Structures are given as structure tokens and as C-alpha cells.
Amino acid sequence: MFKRFEFSGRFSVVLHFILWFLAMSVLLRIGFMAWQFNDVSLSLFDILKTLLIGLFFDIGTINFIVLPSILYYVLLPNKWIGSKIDRFLVWFFTVLTLFILVFTFFAELTFWDEFKSRFNFIAVDYLIYTHEVVSNIQESYPLPLLVGGVLLLTALFIFVFYKNRAFHKTFTAAVSISQRFLVLVLSFLIALLFVSSIRNNQAEWSSNRYNSEISKSGIYSFFAAFRNNQMKYDEFYTSIKNEDAFQLIRGKLKSENAIYKTDDFSIHRTITDSSASSEKRNVVFILVESLSGSFMEEFGNTEKITPFLDSLAQKSIFFENLYATGTRTVRGMEAMTLCIPPTPGQSIVKRPDNHNLYTVNSVFKPKGYDSNFFYGGDGYFDNMNSYFGGNGFNIYDRGRGSVLNDDIKATRTNIEDKEVSFENAWGICDEDIFNKMLRVADQQYAAGKPFFNFVMTTSNHRPYTYPSGKIDIPSGTGRQGAVKYTDFALRQLFVKAKNKPWYKNTVFVIIADHCASSAGKDEIDVANYHIPAFIVNLPANQNQKISKQCSQIDVFPTLFSLFHWTYESDFFGKDVLNGDFEERALIGTYRKLVLMKKEKVMILSDQKKQAFYDWNKKDNSLKPIPMEKTFLDETISWYQTADYLFTNKFLK
Template identity: 30%
Template sequence: MLIRLKHFFGPNWLIIVFFASTLLLLSCSRLMLMIWQAERVNASEGWLQVLISGMRIDTSILSYVALLALLVTSIGVLVRRTAKFIYPLLLVWLSVFFVIFAYLEVITPSFIMEYDLRPNRIFIEYLIYPKEVSAMLWSGYKLEIFIATSTLVIATVVALKLFRSQWQERSNASLAMRSISIFLLVALTVVGARSSFGHRPINPAMVAFSTDHLINDLILNSTYSVGFAINGLGAEKSSERYYGEMDDSEVLQVVRQASNLQGAQYKDQTAPTSTYRQASNSHSKKNIVILLQESLGARYVGGLGGLPLTPHLDKLMQEGWNFTNLYATGTRSVRGIEAVLSGFTPTPSRSVVKLSKSQTNFFTMAGALTEQGYHSQFIYGGESHFDNMKSFFLGNGFVDIVDGPRFEKIDFEASWGASDEDLYDQAHLEFERLAEGDQPFFSLVFTSSNHSPFEFPEGKIELYDSEPKTRNNAAKYADHALGEFMQKAKKSSYWKDTIFIVVADHDSRVHGASLVPIEYFRIPGVILGEGISPKTDSRLISHIDLAPTLLSLAGISGDMPMLGHDLTREVPVEKQRVMMQYDKNFAYMTTESVTVLQPEKAPLTFEYKDKAFKALPLDKEQARKARAHVIFGSKAYDKGWYH
């Protein structure tokens, strides 16, 4: 039977073999992932739905690959003399895609273990920095590299052997039958590519059904997921693409009302959220130092109920203004930088640190402080071009970039750059020099030791885990380095004139069986310095509230476009809220409930208590606030409002 079909379809038979073999590969991969995540699949009651919807997604992407090939091979089917010229092109085209599908499926488990998602935008963004990423992979993921490389070799051999054996140069059918077969195959691939008879082709939102984001991701295949991410990177479309449209006037009305700025006047139409903010500190201007901690979620902080890895930070939390209910806006460092430095709301697009329109004339603390006569500085142990940080910083207020290549001394250099101890030593030197002048300074100090592959100097800490290179040990080393620095800072010439904040950029390995795993967005934050009284602040606080607060404490008044609260002032309970972007899902949480927005789906409202979600009737007003805040970020970026 197969031999007869092979002779009937001729060159197009190879496309059919590619389609069937790759569909089998993707289905088997999905089934193995589901078995691995059986507990979560059972909880979602989704075995059949994931498999069926997954085959629709697979059919869609395979149809797109097959369609172009069909258009070429049709020439060979109709004009037989051209078939031998088409063969090498077809063999390369189909083999390359088979290898891509196989490779991305093989690396998927490792990616899920790290991000609880299939390869997506993060995977693409890492490819932009091969030097840093290759060093990280070689240091900590040699087995994964071996498996991935072996997959490339094996998949290439299998593809070439299979497709060569199935090549049929000529069809034995009549010209009329060949024409009909081509028409039917093209029609089927067009239908398969859409995988829907509705007005829109299939997309991730159409097949999503679970409140567990990973289950919805298992429906996809990793090539589709990466392709969808690439499409999003190219477009960087507004949040309205995902969550529905909202007029500019309504967005501005909602976000202004949600702020805690009574009697605010908005006079600048080019910056419609910009209004005058009066600092609570009316004395001399203070220096500001942000100690941004890499991947330090609350679960690693003993003082927040986490593992006993941070004795030094725990002590600092008792000495300063300690935020116990602080939430990050996202899961990437550039998202944390965007929020802490600019007070900018998260969006489903890339961070503004990376986007083209925000490389100049975009509001940051550094820009505001430089205008007030400050020396604004960024200190980082790696290379500052990573994640486009250097370009964004220099274009928006920073005048001094001190990265690893500029360090005076490095005792231990890891894949991501100088160790945190070396970083803090350099920072201390910089601050001592700056304190000798009469110019106040602002410095963003960004750590990196608590990052995979978790490299740090030996003999510095008593290991928490027996295996040295673990996340827990790296977190403990990062705390050790922080503690050493703060001891020196307290005895320094700059201590009495400086406000410090120790805050995380995000948690590590954000995962969980929910649309937005909120418990992994909780992070530590504490403000320290001369005149900062020890206190515990249990208000619901967002990353975006920190910039207005630091500027207020430093005595900086002026027109600013930020939506965050100045925490030196009373914030009514009904005004307290946090915003979290998790891949394409957005959560807006108050003290009472949380509303989650998903692409092209109706909003959902939940009660969030004791790390558990309970479905509630939709809170329409909260959903409106959620949509306004996430859409604001896109509009502010696109229209140049945030300056």
C-alpha cells in the first residue's frame, strides 16, 4: 500500500513522510513531557485535551513548513524533468526542519526545569549574547550540551537516511490525477496551517484551557513556541493585542485615579502622567545606592520565612526599613531594572531596557538625579553591554559605567564576571572617591554571583548543600559578600550621607501550577542609612513603588511620570496593589484579590491566600484597572509619554 502511494505521489511523497514522521516525533515528546509532569496534568484533567490540541498545533506549524515545499515540488510533479533539480533543495529544507524540531524538543526539559515554560522569548534573547551564555553553559551544563550536540548529529543522520530512502522522482499517475493530488495536498496544508474554521487561525490562546500555565505550554511544541516568540520580538505590539483595546483617555483616567497623588495636576500633554512630586525630605540631598540582588526570592531569605541562607540580610532587615510584602514585576533582570530604576509598569513586550524607542529621553532615576546635579553611576562585575544595559543607561542619565573590564582588582572571575566580593570592593572604592567631592552621587550596583552556574570562591562560606555549585550555596555566598560590604560602608565616609536599598531583581526559577505563580514574585527589600529608623512595613508593595520612595527620601522633588507610590507617605489599603508579568499573563493583585489577564481570553479573578488560588466571580472594576495598567506601559512606550 505504501509503495503504491509513494509511486502515486512522486516527489510529494517525501513531504508526506516528513509530515508524518515529525508529527510522531512531536507527539511522543509531548507525551513524555506529560508523563514527567503527570501530577499537574492530572490536576488539570487534561490528558486528552493536551494531546488533541497539541496535534492541532503540530499540524499547523508542519503545514506551514510543508506548504512552501509543496509549491516547489509541484513543479517536479507536473514537469517531470525538473524533479532531479528539486530533490537536493527539498532534502535540505525538510532535514533542517526535522533537526530543528528534534533539537528544541530535547532541550525542553532543561528549560522547563529552569523557567517552568517551553523555550520562548528568553531562549531567543540569550542567543544574542553568545559569549556570556556559552561560558555559563560550559561551566554548569556540560551534560546538557553533550545531549543537545548528540541530538543534532543523530537527528541529522536519521533525517538524511529516512528522506533519501523515501525519495520518489516520478509519479506514475496521469497528468490529471497529479494535478488533482497537488490541489488536494495544498488545500489540506492550508487548512492544516490554520487548524481552525473561524475568522482567526489557531494560536496559543485558542487551545489554552488550564489555570496551570505549563499545561497550556505543553499543548504547544517548542518550535512553535520559539517561532511565536520571534514573531512577538519583531512586532513588539501593544498590550492591546493581547488583552483588548482601551482608549488613551480611559487608560490615563484609570491609572491616575489608582495613584496616591491627591490633587495632582497633569499639565504636560506629551507626558500625561507626569506631575509634581514633593519630597518628604526637605533637608540636604542624599546619595542613593541601589544594591540590586540577582535572583534572590523570598524563599531564600530566612527573615522572610525562607531557607536560612541570608544571616547578613536578615540582620540588615532588623536595622532598616524592611518591606515584608514586596513583589517583583517580572522574572528577568531587565524587567527588575526597568521597574526599580524607572518605576515603569510591566508589559508582555521586552523590557524597555532593550527596546529602541526608550534608548533616549526615557525617564529614569539616573536622569532625574543627573538633572539635579548628581553623578550617576552603574557598577557591574560582568560586561555592561549584556542585555543592552550600557546603551540604555548612557542614553538615559548615567554618566559613568564601571563594569568588570574597568575593575582595579578581581580575585575571582566567574562566567558572568567578577565575584560579588570583587564587585563590592570596587563599589566601595568608587563611593569613597565620590564622597571626597561636593557632588551627590547615585549608583546602581548589580550583583551576579547568584546566577547559574553558581560559581564563587572557595572557603568563603560554610556550604548549605554538599555540592558546591548550587543555587542555595550561591545565595549564601552573595549574602556573605553583602554583609562584608555593609560592614565597611557603615564605617565609611559616605555612610552618613547615603540611602541604601537592598532589593532583588526577581526570584529564580519561577514555577508553579497557576497562571501566574505569585509566591515566586515575592522578594526582599530593605532601605538603610543614617536617619532610617528600623521598622517592618507589611503593606502590599510593588517594585514600581521603590523609585518614588528613594527620590523622596533623598530630597528630590520635581515633575515625574511614575505611577508608583511614595511609601514615605500613607497609602490607603484600597490603593495598595502589585503588578506581575509572567510570560504573556499579567496579574494585578490587591489586598483582597487578584485578577489575571491572558491573551485573547476573558479576565479571571481569584482569592489568593496562603499561596493558594480560589476562583471568585469576576471583579470587573479590578479587571479594568489591570487592563489599564498593562496597556499604559505599551502606550507610554509607543507614544513617548514616559519622559
């Protein structure tokens, strides 16, 4: 492989290592282009630019990787070259680093399979929650075969180095002062260039998202995400005066039944209802993992994997045109509990100082509700227990000894082994978590307490395993089976709940946390934010299909209106059924912030960039259109005010 290169001298192993890494990175990049053959831009210019930009970032990446070894080679005196300790250190760290990088290349393939992206902030999160991630890998992939393959390839590459006499040259050649100086200066200059002037988003040169992602280096992207997990709005995004932003948003949230409490930078208001009711219906809220709208026959799917949900759409308040705010579970939780647009960077669920916020539970609690959060895995994952416990929910999870922080005034109850019939890497199956909720609801009813029970499901997640014999698709065979099992578990929940004395007075809200996939060739794949939502078990004459374009943040304000409640609100969401509701959806990634109104889509990006598109729903494409300042100002205002309120602790 390296015979054409006549390397000599002390740095032979390093040079072989660098060229090996660059060659593997190019092959991986070509592999990704082949993988996305139907989506990636394959013009000669775009292919060359994808490969050359990728090569540039690969050079920066491998320079950082080999910098410690270069320092070692430069500083080690000639008299110690080839000594036992020198041979041990060079061999050990070369083999170890090669093994890690081969494993990383494999990891990039599995990450791309799941997210159609190079490493990003999700990979950073996965590094933190190792138990769930390692278990998921073990259950999703043939781990012995994977590790064996990594070891075999590592041995093969080391053998190539050895046969090309890289180690012999490294251990027998002295190095001059000028050579040491030249190599050290070159390496430090490259490192300085990337640290001071190069940002990962500079790889995002193409309007085709796949070309931009493939241009990146996975390892470089990982550390860039690690550094930029939290982003201050005014530093990264186009902004306007706070006075103008709040004036605009207060106008958007204005309603005949909304009375603002102050005139300053606030959206706090009292929502009144002329037929105010003191009725306290129980609420069971179910946030379903990865339930894309495209899975339902209601939206054109022909696989018949959601028969129960399709039937439910005909006898509920069904949101036909609703969009998730983000691409991760914590974004769905943030949107549903805070009714807030997705602020840039990490979700509020995972940020510091996120206790005692004004959430939907702040509406339920004063009315005497017993509020609980149910999760089939360890609620430590993604900071869920801290967030929900710190905002007034009692916790039921599979935490196995994890405890809530001392400052959280809530209880945490472990789901016992005897309550579990099936469990995988992410938690107990949906039937088990629903059964747990039913048992707690019985206790709440017996105690005479109205309840608000928030349930997070896990079964519709890789490795897609669930109890056997429940549906006609074998467990662990793919997403379709997991979706159909979740649909089955929801049916069983209602079968059991209808026999409960509290059922007639209980409303069920079912909604997805996000879609199963959000990646596409455009910078935002609009169709992959479309999710179903249901409000079930209100009087039959209220059942309807809502075609208005809306967001996750609007569901609870709509529910509270249906209850005819008067309440205090810091919510950005509105009652969709109100005649003055203006159709729009607020969606985004951790870096892209989007306002969509009908077919018009405005995207705010970091580096204070913005783009305006017309969305073609038929082929899910975005066509650039001339900028509209009023639309841009509105987009800015939604996100700037949301970030301002949280950052300045005005959502407390």
C-alpha cells in the same frame, strides 16, 4: 518504527519525516506531563485534550517546516528524480533539518527546566544574545555529550528512514501531475489556516497553566513570540475611555503633598515635603539577580542560605510584603528606574525610543549626583547600556570593546582583566562588581560628588558558579550555593564599605530584580513574585518592618520621602510610609497584566479577556470569584495610562 506504514512514491522521505516529528512531539509532551506529574491536571479528558490540541499545533508546525521540501519535490521534473544533485539535496537537507530538530527537542527540555514553559519571548531574546547564551550552555551542561547525543540520535533516525526504504522510494518513483497538485494544495491550505486563523494563545485552553503550556508546540510558540514581542495595549486588552482612566489613576496618586501640574492626560506632579531637606546622602542601589523571598529564613526557609540578609532584615527598613513587577531582569530595571507598571509586550528597557525618559535619575541629577550603572557582563545584553546610558548614567561593564551609541551623552568604562578574580558566562562574580563600585565611589568622594551607583549582580544565575572556598557549598552545584554566595558577597561589601569615609553618609538599597522562578499551575503564580527589599544605613530609629502590600515601583518614592526631598514626579509609585498609601501590587508577564489588592487578584489577558480571583496565600492557589467592575476599571487604568504615556512620549 515505520514498518506498519507502506509509504511509496516520491514523498516517502517527507512522510517519514512528518510522522517522526509528530511521534517525537507526542513523546516530549508526555514527558512534560510526567515531569509536572504533581501539578498538571491528569483527568482523562484533560490528558486527551492536551495531547490532541498539541497534535493540532504540531501538524501546523511540521507543515511549515516541510513546505520548502514539498515545493522542491513538486517542482522538480520527473527526469531529474534520482540524479546526483537530487540525491545530494535530499540527503543533505533531510539530515540537517533532522539534526536541528533533535537539538531543538533537547533545547526544549533545558528551557522547561529553567522556565517551566515552552519557548517564549525569552527564547527570542536568547537567540539575539548568542555569546552569553552559548557560554551559559557550555558552563551549565556537558556540551560534548549533548552534541554527541544529538548526532547519535540523528544517525539513528536516518538509519530507520533508510531501512524503511524511504530514500529508495523517493529517488526511484515518478510523480504524476495530480499527485503534485494534491500535495501542494493540501500543504498550502494547512499553512493558510494557521497563518490566517490560528494564534498560539488558542492553545491556552486550561485553567491549569501546565496543561496549556504542554499543549503548545515549542517551535510554533517561538515564532509566535518573535512576532508578538511588542503589543499595543488598546489592540489587545480591554480598555476604557482615556479620560476615565487618567481620572481614576490621578485619584489613586493624589496625596496631600502632591500637586498636579496639568489637568490633561498626565500624572506629572510636584512632590513637596514640609520639612524639605537639602541633604545629599549617597545612594548605592543593588539589584540582586533572582533573589526570591522564599530563600530567606525570614520568610520560612530552613536552609540557612541568607544569614547576612536575614540579619539585615532586623536592622533596616525592610519591606516584608513587596512584589516584583515581572519575571525578568529588564522588568526589574524598568520598575525601579521608571516606577511604572509593566506594560504589555517587551520591557521599556528593550524598546526603541527609550532615551531621555523621566527616571529616578531625573531626581538625582538636578541635585548634582554622579550617576553610574555597574554590570559585570557586557551591557549590550538586553539593551542595558543603551537604556542606562540614554538616561544619564555612566556605564561600567565588561563590554570588551562595545561602545555606546553616538546620541548617548554618557561614558562607558571597561572593567579590566586585572579587576576580575572570577568570571562566568554572565559576568564577573558579585564580589568583583562590588569591589569595582567601591573603587569608583572612592573617586567620587575624593572629587566631592554625591553619588547614585546602580549595581546589577549576576552570580545567582545558572550555571551558579562562583569563586571556590568562599562558602560551604561547592561552586556550580545549584541555586542554593549561588544564593549563599551572593549573601556572602553582600556581607563582604558592607565589611569593606564601613571602613570608607563616605559610609556614614551613604544609604544602601537592596532589592531583587525578580524571583528565581515565576511559573506555576495557575496563570499567575502570585507567591513567585514575592521578593525582599531593604533600605539600609539610615538612622537606627527609622528602621522598621513594613508589612504593607506594595510593589517595586514604590521603593524610590519611599526613599525620596525619607530624604525629605521635594521633586518632580512622573512615577506611578508612592511613598509606602505615607498614611494615605493604598496597598496594592502590580505584577505580570509579557502578556498577563495583574492588579493585586490584599487577596484579590485581577488578571488582564490579550484578546481582551479578564479574570478575577481570590488568592489563598497558604497553598498559593487562585479561586475564581464574581467580577467586580470597579476593580476591573482600576486594573485597566493602571496599565492603560502607563502604556499611553510611554507610547505617546509623555514620559520624556
